[in-house]
Each structure stands twice: as structure tokens, then as C-alpha cells.
Amino acid sequence: MLPELLLKVHRIHDWVTELLQRSQGTFLFQGPWFASMDFLVTADPANIHYIMSSNFSNFPKGREFKEIFDVLGDGIFNSDSDLWRSQRKAAQMLMNHQKFHQFLVKTISVKVGKGLIPILEHVAKEGKAVDLQDLFQRFTFDSTCILVTGYDPGCLSIEFPEVPFSKALEDAEESIFYRHVVPERVWKLQRWLGIGEEKKMKKAKETLDRIVFEYIQKKREELSKGIQGERRSRRCGSINIIHE
Known part of the structure; x- marks a missing residue:
């Protein structure tokens, strides 16, 4: 099976989809x-x-899986047993909360209305070609950052700014794929x-950690300014009441 994989690696996703269609949803690659x-x-819903x-x-998932996907840390995608259950429970509580649903709908609506549609209208008017995969990655990245950190990085714009985080994710994915191909000791x-590839993975991790820290720090500063502003408003209100 390896020769065909090497021939189709440039279109790996389409090729895997075709294999799954021919094998009724489940395929054993050796x-x-x-x-x-x-x-x-497998792509079979029942499986x-x-x-x-x-x-x-x-x-x-086991030790080997966790080592290969070490970029994910101890999160829900890498954990097992009790740690996985506790994280799954916390995630379910968040995602099932009514306010989260409202925030999700609002975030997606704003990104579609003020980001995605204007860009599509612009490229259509200018007659330009656009990479839809890149466009939807930017849409997903902005939306996810807002939902997770409360900060909008603004990657989905007509200028198509460089996105170091997205590049780091792509490098990490390639390194993980490489780890699946070569023996572990290599x-x-x-x-x-x-x-x-491991040098590339190290740089990708550093970039991901740095950017996530920056987003969290910016949100903390916003919250801190908001709290301070609210306190000043309360003090001013108290002074006005005393003056009256």
C-alpha cells in the first residue's frame, strides 16, 4: 500500500475519502x-x-499516542480515563450552557456578516482568485480565538495578513504525520x-505557546481595565450622591 500512498500524498485527504467510499466507510491501511x-x-457513524x-x-490512547501528539499537552484530545472524564464533563457544561450558545451564535454571525461576506464580495468584484481553504481557516481561527480567549486576532480581513499561529499549526501537523511514518527511534x-521535522515541531510549539500567552494576556488587560473603569464609575457616583 505504500507506493500508492507516496503517489497520492499530495492529495492525501481526497485519496482517503475515495478509499473510505470504496470500502463502505472503514479501511485498514497496512x-x-x-x-x-x-x-x-473509519468514517462510519456507528463505529x-x-x-x-x-x-x-x-x-x-496510551503512551505512544500522547508522545506523538505532545503538542496537545494534557488536554481532552490527549487524556484518558479520569482526566478525560473530568475535562469532558467541564467541556459539556460549557457547551451546553445557554449563554455559551448565545455567544457562539453572535460570534459566528458577526464574523460572517463583517468578515466572510465582505471578503467574498470584494474578490468577486475585483475578479480575484481566493484560496477557500485559507479563507475558512482564517474564519475558524478568528471565531475559535474569540470563543476561547475573548480576543479577536483579525485574521479574516481583505488584507489577508500573515497568521503565524496558523503556519505553526500546519508545521506541527506535518511533523505529527512524519512521526506516524518513520520508526519512533528515528x-x-x-x-x-x-x-x-523535530526542529520544525519545536519552533511550532514555541510559536503556539507565545501567541496563546499573548491572547490571554491581552484579555486579562482588557478585563482589568474594565474592572478599574467600573470602580471609577462607582466612586464617581458615590461622590455625586454625597455632593447632592
């Missing part, structure tokens, strides 16, 4: 013996529900030496 490339790929919900405890040696 790579060479020296690589960690044996995958059971996904069985793995992710009804029998989740039978499918732990990429761990590269990580120790600081070369190749």
Missing part, C-alpha cells in the same frame, strides 16, 4: 513492517459512536539532536 503505519480508518462514546474505555533521535 504500511511496511519497519514503520508505525498500520491504521484502521465512531462505539469508539468515542458507548465503549470509550476500551479504546485508551524521530526521537531527531528531537534529541534538534534537526529535521
